Amino acid sequence: MPYTITGEDELIRRVPQQPSFFKQNAQGESVLSSAAFTLKKDEDGLSVDIAALTTLEQAVYTQRTLSGEAVTGALLLAAVPLSLGCTCVHDPTAASVEQPANEAHALIKGNINKSLARKLADASRLLPPVESNG
Amino acid sequence: MSLTIERRTVAQRDSSLAATYRQVLILQEYLPNDVDKTVVRANKLVTIRKSYGQITELVVEPRPTPSGRALLLLDRAVEKVRSFATLPVDWDSYGAPPVTETAVQQGLVLLRAPELLRLLPAHQARLAAFPRRDGGLQLDIDGGRLAIEIEVMAEGETVFTFFDADNEVQAEFNSLVEAVTWYTSSAT
Numbered sequence: 001m002p003y004t005i006t007g008e009d010e011l012i013r014r015v016p017q018q019p020s021f022f023k024q025n026a027q028g029e030s031v032l033s034s035a036a037f038t039l040k041k042d043e044d045g046l047s048v049d050i051a052a053l054t055t056l057e058q059a060v061y062t063q064r065t066l067s068g069e070a071v072t073g074a075l076l077l078a079a080v081p082l083s084l085g086c087t088c089v090h091d092p093t094a095a096s097v098e099q100p101a102n103e104a105h106a107l108i109k110g111n112i113n114k115s116l117a118r119k120l121a122d123a124s125r126l127l128p129p130v131e132s133n134g
Numbered sequence: 135m136s137l138t139i140e141r142r143t144v145a146q147r148d149s150s151l152a153a154t155y156r157q158v159l160i161l162q163e164y165l166p167n168d169v170d171k172t173v174v175r176a177n178k179l180v181t182i183r184k185s186y187g188q189i190t191e192l193v194v195e196p197r198p199t200p201s202g203r204a205l206l207l208l209d210r211a212v213e214k215v216r217s218f219a220t221l222p223v224d225w226d227s228y229g230a231p232p233v234t235e236t237a238v239q240q241g242l243v244l245l246r247a248p249e250l251l252r253l254l255p256a257h258q259a260r261l262a263a264f265p266r267r268d269g270g271l272q273l274d275i276d277g278g279r280l281a282i283e284i285e286v287m288a289e290g291e292t293v294f295t296f297f298d299a300d301n302e303v304q305a306e307f308n309s310l311v312e313a314v315t316w317y318t319s320s321a322t
Binding site: 014015016019020021023024025026033034035036038039040041047063064065066067069071098114115118119122 | 225272
């Protein structure tokens, strides 16, 4: 059954640890680059997981790239993209050769331009990075 | 360009020799012709350092000056951009393609362009390089009047975008010269 995403939902975006997508702000704190929120050419939305339908462990900490690299993640309140004119759509994915099924998968859809990507990056809360254990 | 040049023994500089060598190489590309001899001497002495111990080393130290900090930032960015060439498919866990060789080479050309220094703030400049999920790469420049994103697309096309404090786009250009001209003229 489709899940309706509200402004209070938290969305989880995976972020690679290597190469790092973090940079420092004027206060010396780590912040995300907008590069983490840009679309590939064939994407019709930005992939996220709905926090209410998964766990950080499942959505981030057990995830790996194809080459086995660990990832970290960022939390984004759905109210942010919604307030910027985007829609957030529950989009569960079926299992494939490369990935298991993901009931929590969702897409942020809309005109994800450079300005919007920066705003999403600024509004995100970073999860602590984890040690890669293969 | 303001440079601090001093003589020290290699023994005093052991832990930072590698960094010094890189700085000299980078400086070589930006130094005006009239100080070229200094770099040649520095290079020669860095080569001699393999004898280690008693040899006097000529050290070119850009650190104390704002332009020196900018050169160090560029040095780091060059290394990071080079590392993008080895990223595998799916480096972001969302199926991103590798960064293209064209993008890497164009990124390195851009980082070696003397005009790029004019986009870096004189004080508290921040420069970071990131791969893009479409096979290109991105350079973020922060700390100045406007934030700047430089996108190098997978095919090598370059886009310079200036953002205000609210992350709204203020201007966009496809050439470094145009971007520098607009940025420097809009400051007055």
